[in-house]
Amino acid sequence: MQHLTRSFGNVRAVDDLSLTVATGEVFGFLGHNGAGKTTTVRLLNGVLESDSGQMTVLGLNPQTDGATLRARTGVLTEMPSLDERLTGTENLIYYADLYSIPADRVQQRVNDVLETFGLSDRGSDRVGGYSKGMKQRLALARAFLHSPELIFLDEPTSGLDPIATQEVHDMIRHVSRDEGRTVFLCTHNLIEAQSLCDRVAILEHGRIKVAGAPHELAQQVGTRIRYVLEIAPQQMDAACVALAQMTAVEAVEASASSLTITVTDREVIPDALASLVTAQIRVYAVTQQQVSLEDIYLALHGRKEADS
Ligand SMILES: Nc1ncnc2c1ncn2[C@@H]1O[C@H](COP(=O)(O)OP(=O)(O)OP(=O)(O)O)[C@@H](O)[C@H]1O
Numbered sequence: 001m002q003h004l005t006r007s008f009g010n011v012r013a014v015d016d017l018s019l020t021v022a023t024g025e026v027f028g029f030l031g032h033n034g035a036g037k038t039t040t041v042r043l044l045n046g047v048l049e050s051d052s053g054q055m056t057v058l059g060l061n062p063q064t065d066g067a068t069l070r071a072r073t074g075v076l077t078e079m080p081s082l083d084e085r086l087t088g089t090e091n092l093i094y095y096a097d098l099y100s101i102p103a104d105r106v107q108q109r110v111n112d113v114l115e116t117f118g119l120s121d122r123g124s125d126r127v128g129g130y131s132k133g134m135k136q137r138l139a140l141a142r143a144f145l146h147s148p149e150l151i152f153l154d155e156p157t158s159g160l161d162p163i164a165t166q167e168v169h170d171m172i173r174h175v176s177r178d179e180g181r182t183v184f185l186c187t188h189n190l191i192e193a194q195s196l197c198d199r200v201a202i203l204e205h206g207r208i209k210v211a212g213a214p215h216e217l218a219q220q221v222g223t224r225i226r227y228v229l230e231i232a233p234q235q236m237d238a239a240c241v242a243l244a245q246m247t248a249v250e251a252v253e254a255s256a257s258s259l260t261i262t263v264t265d266r267e268v269i270p271d272a273l274a275s276l277v278t279a280q281i282r283v284y285a286v287t288q289q290q291v292s293l294e295d296i297y298l299a300l301h302g303r304k305e306a307d308s
Helices: 037-043 066-070 090-099 102-114 132-144 161-176 190-196 214-219 234-246 268-278 293-307
Strands: 002-008 011-017 026-030 053-054 073-076 150-153 181-185 199-204 207-212 225-231 253-256 257-261 283-288
Touching: 002 026, 002 037, 011 037, 011 207, 011 268, 026 037, 026 161, 026 190, 037 181, 053 190, 053 214, 090 132, 102 132, 132 150, 132 161, 161 190, 181 190, 181 225, 190 268, 190 293, 199 214, 199 293, 207 214, 225 234, 225 268, 225 293, 234 253, 234 257, 234 268, 268 283
Parallel strands: 026 181, 026 199, 073 150, 150 181
Antiparallel strands: 002 011, 002 053, 199 207, 225 257, 225 283, 253 257
């Protein structure tokens, strides 16, 4: 995507979006309700026209090659409409026809996706009797039916219990790592994004605020970073005093055998260690605590409030 823009009336749903997603990666597209995620997915599948900007998806222009492109992409929408009066198998056969899967291959393909998504023994039951998790798995099976190279998943685990969620996560890892498919994952679930995504972009009012690997984003956002220092218990008080004198150290928390310090710049750490050594305090280990995507998301939000 290059400078992609799309408005609805006065609302700029997608605002000058530039982004590249690599083949085979799981890319997380994060953002608040109304941030522009669904609009982007619709643009990328050629079901909505952009106002300006360019996009290339699987080497095709979605605006002119939409039908060809959609035969190679799969989409799980937030509210997948399944026909509840039909069985799981019948729902899939119907879509196999829409996807123009050759008639002699339909049954095999339907059986394959039913098995992949753990529905083989329920394929002949009516969808109306499925649990929410089973419906979601059937919707996923449908999105994968025509073996798409690129799959868009909008909140794939919303409303699922922890076990069904885990199964969907395993499936996303499997199609990406083992089958080399590209996954474009729209989610509000930051823990999900952190565990699944190679890279993420955080969208706010149609604009990308930050993009990168989850572990790289902390640096970009200026999130506070915590380090745990292992120190001899009898020297804990002296260590606190030495660190409290450093203005670059924002907070110091002591426990029985470790100190946690909060900084915004990792360059503070060598100075902090130097002042501990000067105070003759013995440091046995320094470990950086992992910054979660949630920390980053909240830091972005905080920064926005501070800016306004
Ligand atoms: N067809 C439409 N007509 C008018 N406004 C629209 C239309 N589609 C989207 N919008 C507006 O564009 C903005 C972005 O909506 P979009 O659905 O892309 O957000 P989203 O990030 O997918 O939200 P959610 O997480 O709630 O699904 C919103 O302000 C929405 O009201």
